[in-house]
Each structure stands twice: as structure tokens, then as C-alpha cells.
Amino acid sequence: MPEISERGMQMPASPIRKLAPLSDAAKARGIKVYHLNIGQPDLPTLESALNAIRNIENKILEYSPSDGYRYYRENLINYYAKYNINLSADEIIITSGGSEAVLFAFLACLNPGDEIIIPEPAYANYMAFAVSTGAIIKTIPSFMETGFALPPIKEFEKLINSRTKGILICNPNNPTGYVYSPEEMEQIKEMVKKYNLYLFSDEVYREFIYTDIPYVSACHLKGIEENVILIDSVSKRYSECGIRIGALITKNKKVHDTVMKFCQARLSPPLIGQIAANASLDESEAYLRQNFEEYRSRRDFLIERLNRIPGVYSPMPMGAFYTLASLPVDDADEFCAWCLSDFQYEGETIFMAPASGFYVTPGLGKNEVRIAYVLNKTDLDKALTILEKALEAYPRKNNAFYVKNEHRAVYSKTDL
Structure with a gap:
């Protein structure tokens, strides 16, 4: 058959969506998936x-x-x-x-x-x-x-x-x-x-x-x-x-x-x-103010909760509704895929975006994930509990990151 274009071969897969088939398969098995991977706001559209x-x-x-x-x-x-x-x-x-x-x-x-x-x-x-x-x-x-x-x-x-x-x-x-x-x-x-x-x-x-x-x-x-x-x-x-x-x-x-x-x-x-x-x-003014306060509250909750998980660290984001978090794993791409394909906690799991796809330089972001705080705080809390349980169960942990991120997390608390 004819060859695919060089441009098509060079086109990167989206780190936000590339694990969607694994997420769909998890849902088909009856597992609830918390979507932290995509910046899809859950707040209602203006009436x-x-x-x-x-x-x-x-x-x-x-x-x-x-x-x-x-x-x-x-x-x-x-x-x-x-x-x-x-x-x-x-x-x-x-x-x-x-x-x-x-x-x-x-x-x-x-x-x-x-x-x-x-x-x-x-x-x-x-x-x-x-x-x-x-x-x-x-x-x-x-x-x-x-x-x-x-x-x-x-x-x-x-x-x-x-x-x-x-x-x-x-x-x-x-x-x-x-x-x-x-x-x-x-x-x-x-x-x-x-x-x-x-x-x-x-x-x-x-x-x-x-x-x-x-x-x-x-x-x-x-x-x-x-x-x-x-x-x-x-x-x-x-x-x-x-x-x-x-x-x-x-x-x-x-x-x-x-x-x-x-x-x-x-x-x-x-x-x-x-x-x-x-x-x-x-x-839009009152609507925007309400949404602003909600996202800021979610941000504060997320960062405090993330940095309580052993080996995890995230700095305090100043805007938008995303953060990058460092995890105590060797390869966040593999970990994110594993969470969807091999792990569940009480019938639920999480979908995160591996951060390597947000870098061009090879090797950067390898142990990082992007988390979108577009879920309510009850769901965020459940999702972060699943993350903590997943890290405890994950067979390919990196102990060096536990030490490094525990040191970072001490400083992050002064930003809250």
C-alpha cells in the first residue's frame, strides 16, 4: 500500500488523549475513571x-x-x-x-x-x-x-x-x-x-x-x-x-x-x-467570579493533598487549572497506562496525562504528570486517594524520587 507521509509519521500523539483506549477499556470492565487528563471544565455552561x-x-x-x-x-x-x-x-x-x-x-x-x-x-x-x-x-x-x-x-x-x-x-x-x-x-x-x-x-x-x-x-x-x-x-x-x-x-x-x-x-x-x-x-461577570473562586479553592485543596502523598511533589500553580506533579516512578507514561489497564481501587481508577508529551527535550518530564483540577473537591479527594494507593501498589517505584520529592514538599507548604 502507499506510504504514510513523513509529516504524518512525525506528528506526535497527544499525551492528553493517547491513553483514551485504555480508559474506554477500563470503563467497559465496569471501572469508574476519574479524568484528570484533560482540561474539560465540569462547571455548567452559561444558561x-x-x-x-x-x-x-x-x-x-x-x-x-x-x-x-x-x-x-x-x-x-x-x-x-x-x-x-x-x-x-x-x-x-x-x-x-x-x-x-x-x-x-x-x-x-x-x-x-x-x-x-x-x-x-x-x-x-x-x-x-x-x-x-x-x-x-x-x-x-x-x-x-x-x-x-x-x-x-x-x-x-x-x-x-x-x-x-x-x-x-x-x-x-x-x-x-x-x-x-x-x-x-x-x-x-x-x-x-x-x-x-x-x-x-x-x-x-x-x-x-x-x-x-x-x-x-x-x-x-x-x-x-x-x-x-x-x-x-x-x-x-x-x-x-x-x-x-x-x-x-x-x-x-x-x-x-x-x-x-x-x-x-x-x-x-x-x-x-x-x-x-x-x-x-x-x-459573564458574576459567572466568571464564581468559577474563579471554585478553581482557586480546588487548586489549594489539590496541592495540599498532593504534597501529603509520600514521594509526590507539585509547586503551587499561579493560574489556569493545571499543575505538573513529580511522582516516585521511573516512567510516568508506563505508570499512567498501568493505572488504567492493571489497577483499580474499590472499583475506581484515574486517568492522568504523562508530562513527557509536554516536553521536546528527550528525558524531561519522564517522572511527571499533568493534572487538571476540573473535578469537584469530593471527586478530587477520591482521585488522589486512588493515586496514593496506586503508588503504594506500583511495582516499578523509584526510591530516589521519594527522598527528592519529600524534601521539595516541605517547601511547597509555605506557599499554601
Whole structure:
């Protein structure tokens, strides 16, 4: 038969979803699975969005404009203004989720062989989008010991060459929950300006920042306005992952017009999704505040509970609803698979995302997992009990990590 494409062979499997067959098999055996692997909020979608779908008045479910309905883009201007991001409707392109925004940004700005620099660990699908477009990702490790703070700028500069076209950040970060400080954002700005790079900034978790660190958007950075491409999505803030509505925002007219060619080729973003997302803008403040408080409470509960498990350590995430945890195992990929295929506690088990898939550098994240705290605290407590029991029963423990992580956990308690 014909050969699979090289691009297809290079495409990485998602660390978030690749163990789904094992999870499905466990459920088929009657085992309850707690999903800590995926950032699917369990909090209810806004009733106004659901009603907008239920009461849709369109007689024809037509194509929308390729950049999205203008009324929705104009309403978004007021949303962004609340965060001191001043835009016009013509600087906003509606996309099929934040994922399409990243893909179109890469397609518009990067040639095959061009390089972008990303602090790792990073959202796994960035690597997939780079493979899709022929771009090359160069990574700089950030470390659990520093809470995954921005690596030194000199480390970025070591990687910059004639093929380097951009820097990509996620702020607040998925998978670490780190929030870049104003000083770090200024450092990024100066580097982008010095080397004339694009700054791709994924900011889908801006509503979920749990510290007093001021939120600094890439759109706040003066002097690099035309270098910035902001990626956004309603998936997390309104619990609307399934409507697939995101946005690509840029003040660079050439980038905007180039992205529009790709938008026209895929015709239009989802009609019904735009109707729901637009309705969400009308009554979101109290909803967002309630969700914020719930996720912060879950975060505090999760981190305290994780760091009580012998050999486990997680730093305190500052935003989003994820954390990376170090486990006393040799291979977290094998451990996560084992939890689904060979282990259950009182008829239940857990599904976690192995962190190796959030790194590009071989060997990094090998004993780490990403945990999404998108379950209520009762279920989180059950899931963490299962994790503790699984670690006790796991035949391939690494005792060296018990010592290392016990030492780390002492310090983490001062952050709670």
C-alpha cells in the first residue's frame, strides 16, 4: 500500500488523549475513571449560551463571514477593553477554537524550516501544529524547582539564528499554571524588539490568575504592537469547549490579511458556536467570579493533598487549572497506562496525562504528570486517594524520587 507521509509519521500523539483506549477499556470492565487528563471544565455552561442555542431564530444555518460575524467581533471589543486591550473589530478574527488560531498564525508567519522558541514544558499541541506547518520548535527548559519561571533571556539568545522567526508563550501557562511577571514580559518584549521576532501569545486562561501578580497581556507591550499575535478561546472561561470558538488578534495588517486567506479556504467558523459565545458576553461577570473562586479553592485543596502523598511533589500553580506533579516512578507514561489497564481501587481508577508529551527535550518530564483540577473537591479527594494507593501498589517505584520529592514538599507548604 502507499506510504504514510513523513509529516504524518512525525506528528506526535497527544499525551492528553493517547491513553483514551485504555480508559474506554477500563470503563467497559465496569471501572469508574476519574479524568484528570484533560482540561474539560465540569462547571455548567452559561444558561444564556444554552438558551441562545435552544432558541436559535435562523431559518437557514448559513455560512458566517470567514472572519466571524461582525456583531460578535464588535461585542468582543468591550470584553477586551476590561483587560486594557484596546482593539477594533477588524483586528479580531474568529477561529474554530484557539487551536485553529495557532495553526493559522503559524501558516501565515512561518515558512517550512523556520524556527520558533518555546519555554518547555508547553501545551503539547503546539508541537503538532509546528509539524503540520513544517516549522521547527526549539525549546528552553523551565524547571519545577523555580516554579517553572521564565528561563533566562540569555538562554533564548543562544538559540536565535537566521531561521528564528518567533517566540511562543502561554500566559497563564498550560501545563504548569505559571504566570509571567511584568518584569518577565518586559524582558520578552525587549528580545522580540531586538531580533524583530513575532510574539505568539496564548492567553486563554487570563480569567484564572490566583496571585497578586498584575496580568500583562502581550497586547500591553508598547513598541512591538505589530509583532504580537494573540491567541484566545471561550472554551475555558465559559465552559464551552465543544462550540469551538477562538480568536486570532493582531494589529499587523499584513498578518491579518494573510490569515484571512486561510480563513477563506476553510470557509467559516462555527455558526452556532458564535451565537452561543456572543450570548455569553451579556452576563459573564458574576459567572466568571464564581468559577474563579471554585478553581482557586480546588487548586489549594489539590496541592495540599498532593504534597501529603509520600514521594509526590507539585509547586503551587499561579493560574489556569493545571499543575505538573513529580511522582516516585521511573516512567510516568508506563505508570499512567498501568493505572488504567492493571489497577483499580474499590472499583475506581484515574486517568492522568504523562508530562513527557509536554516536553521536546528527550528525558524531561519522564517522572511527571499533568493534572487538571476540573473535578469537584469530593471527586478530587477520591482521585488522589486512588493515586496514593496506586503508588503504594506500583511495582516499578523509584526510591530516589521519594527522598527528592519529600524534601521539595516541605517547601511547597509555605506557599499554601
